[in-house]
Amino acid sequence: MSPANQYKKVENKLFLAVGTLFFRLFSAVGRSFNSIIAIGKQRFTVMFIPHSEKKIFNFKISVFAMIFFAALLSGVVTFFFYYGTHYSGISSLLKDRSINLEGTQANLELIRDEIASLKKSSRVFEASLNEALSTLGLQDRGTGQPTADGDLSSFLGMEEQQEGVMRELSDLQSMGALFLDSAKSLESISKLLSAQGDLLYDLPSIWPVEGGIGRITNPFGPAEHPFTKQWYLHKGIDIAYGYGIPIIAAANGKVVERKYEPLGFGNYLLIRHKYGFYSKYAHMGRVFVREGDSITQGQRIGTMDSTGLSTGPHLHYEVRIGSQVVDPARFLNIK
Incomplete structure (x- = not known):
């Protein structure tokens, strides 16, 4: 027999063996699947017998149905457990944030009180500075536009809170501009006093003892x-x-x-x-x-x-x- 014929014969045997193996495998899977389906189609009768025993309630349910309802019940229980835990955590977090917010609001009220007090002091300082400039013959820096006093009431909403913050920020900016302008005026006063101080060294102006x-x-x-x-x-x-x-x-x-x-x-x-x-x-x-x-x-x-x-x-x-x-x-x- 020629080598080509021998090779062809071996190839046919191998193909036949592999085909037989796959056929047996699929047959076994098919039988298992059929067995599972057969088991799943089995029906059980569930009976509810009241104490009066006058009327019995019963119904039939398959294995597949029991598995489905068991899975559904497990899913519902898991869902409520997970979201219950998650809600409890969120509730605790919100409580902590609420406490922190109350503390922040209290601190903000104190800051607003201090800003209001600082505004009053800045007005007294501005008036005194203008008087000193006028006395020394320097140009009066003038008074700024009056601003509304800070509202120290509690927060009544996000819009009111935002308006309050902007008002206090505007007050701080105004006071910052005032002090920056006052620094220039004080520099002029310093130069004037320095010049006058040099003059006083040449005048008999101190106690001679x-x-x-x-x-x-x-x-x-x-x-x-x-x-x-x-x-x-x-x-x-x-x-x-x-x-x-x-x-x-x-x-x-x-x-x-x-x-x-x-x-x-x-x-x-x-x-x-x-x-x-x-x-x-x-x-x-x-x-x-x-x-x-x-x-x-x-x-x-x-x-x-x-x-x-x-x-x-x-x-x-x-x-x-x-x-x-x-x-x-x-x-x-x-x-």
Whole structure:
């Protein structure tokens, strides 16, 4: 037999064997399916017998029907169990969110109260700033448009809440603009005061006794002379305290005179300042500066004593503009 015929014979046997195997397999599946269908078609009679036994209720149901109803019942039970659990979780979450919302609303009410208080303070600040600018001769920044007071009532709905939030936001923006504008005005005030502060260093404007101590025992103006008992014009003020107390310069300037008068001012200094001002310090004990020295405001120039014609330790202090004497009290602590 040729090889081709042998191969063909083997191929036919293999095909026949595979076909037989599949036929047996499908036959077994068919028989199993038929058996299942047969079992499923079996009917059972369900009977309900009341205690009176007068009428019996019964009905027939197949296995398929019982399986269907069992599956349906299981699905319904599972559905209610799942959604019951899910609803309980949502309910708990909503409760927590409700508590958080109440806390947030309470905090928002406090914030609104603070904003309302801040608005009142900002209006007082604005009025004071405008008054200060007017006093200093600077341009009045003007008052802004009035805004409605914040409504501190409870929330009555989302629309009202949104309007409230926008109102408070508008108030905050207005106050922000106010303070930004005020910063510019305060900068102008600062520059003005700085310039005036530089000017005051050149004017006899501070208390001439270090530490601000001492008291005025004899003011400027007509007075009775302590020795002659005659009326005369007291050209300065007498500040008394004690021996050795430091005397300071009342302004920047230059020492133009340092002398001693045994029957007059004793040890005294005359200092020339800018703008035609002079200051005089008399009855001093020690003197720390000399004629021609340049001095600065607040610098120690000597000590309090009772030299010259004096009844006790004090400082005789004068201020002049040119040759005209003026009351030093008009310039003391002008800052």
